[in-house]
Amino acid sequence: MTAAQPFVQEGPDWPGLRIFATTRAGGVSAAPYASFNLGAHVGDAPGAVAANRARLRALLPSDPLWLDQVHGTRVADADHEADPAPADAAVTRVPGRVLAIMTADCLPVVIAAPEAGVLAVAHAGWRGLAGGVLENAVAAMGVPPDAGLRAWIGPAIGPLAFEVGDEVRAAFARAAEPPAGAFVPTGGHDAAGAPKWLADLPALAEQRLRAAGVATVVRSNLCTVAGNDRFYSYRKEGVTGRFATLAWLVP
Template identity: 40%
Template sequence: MVTPENAMLTAGPLQDAEGLTHGFFTRQGGVSGGIYESLNCGVGSKDDPANATQNRALVAAALGVAPDRLITPYQIHSATAVVAERPWEGDAPQADAIVTKMPGLAVGILTADCAPVLFADPEAKVVAAAHAGWRGAVSGIVESTVEAMRGLGATPENIVAAIGPAISLSVYEVGQDFKDSVLKDDSDAAPYFETDESTGEPHFDLSGYVADRCARAGIENVTEIGLCTYCDEARFFSYRRSQHWGEEDYGRQIAAIVLS
């Protein structure tokens, strides 16, 4: 039987760190059906809200916390990181990263092609989860997350970062306008574009670029899981794949981290 716990992915450096639990959860092991099969954690999707809520409870259990102790932001493709000390009271804040030093409070983000990034400073006991789409990455979501972690006592040289499954370079065709826009804001992104010889269109290495932004923020220990959400339908939801297939909506997988 597939469960969220035995289907989730982990990153070695975070797995080796004491005092925390993390997971890049796949789409497997939940209760949703149809195009949302089965661990859809996107409460903003058109899936039955009861299914998404139950799926999030399954994820919380895999992390060892109560359902209300797993929190995610209202993601807006920004560079905004928020600090959490307790579960949200009312609506989730509009942000793309959550930072905490509170034991037992699992912080997570949702993705369906964008790069999920989990951070931890095991010495300072500070963890974070960030949603790095191209807009957020270019505008500085990684740096905002690191700065918020520093505010809680973390230091970049002690931070471990892991980048989970995301759309890969080979299938992330973006167009010349996209490339021009990114390079206008960050000329150092140039190495992360490659031109497809058959189409002449540029492709973008999102995970590689996010790893570079981590390094620029002073993080020396960065791991990429290196799996493609678009290519692996059995394990991952993908916004772009849903668009190519003409589906009316798509599910979201979750990545989360918690201090023991």
């Protein structure tokens, strides 16, 4: 029997780059990780994860750099760190070197300057986003503001599904006034009486990216929670798998 082909969600068709996100389909993992789980840290059978990663590897020019993601702001140098310390972003200038981010609601962000030959990826949950992981990734790329920076925000929890407490809104407001509509009151309150909000992480990420000099920002507008069973969602499912967003410079 022929193995199922992993199904992927293509990113932008930008010259000199390849970008895609995996989905749930095309793997061997059993429920609740069915079926193309790539996370080795979520309780899935190790053999299933290894088989899924082998299927993914067949689609890639090299082994992906799997990061130990900790909701922080450190950027790994993929060209010099084969087994990097915990990091939530990575940068490369080597064609064919595959960068990877694993998520199940957080933002996967690909940032590129194709003409300068440099690429970065970032894992941006609200803590990392508020802490500056995207700004750190752009800085690590080391390109001037006129280098044609562009970014793709991949599948993530959408603005109608991400309810947060007032501490999240306050964390972003300390750096800059959030864009209009980035925090919409739900009408609910926490035990201390503070308001709850629906947060638009992609909008907050775009604000940060543009302030860091990224001229072009494209959102996938794919929500991992609302009416979408193509991707894993930790908030919706609790025990679940992880999908990957991958990118590399085309040789």
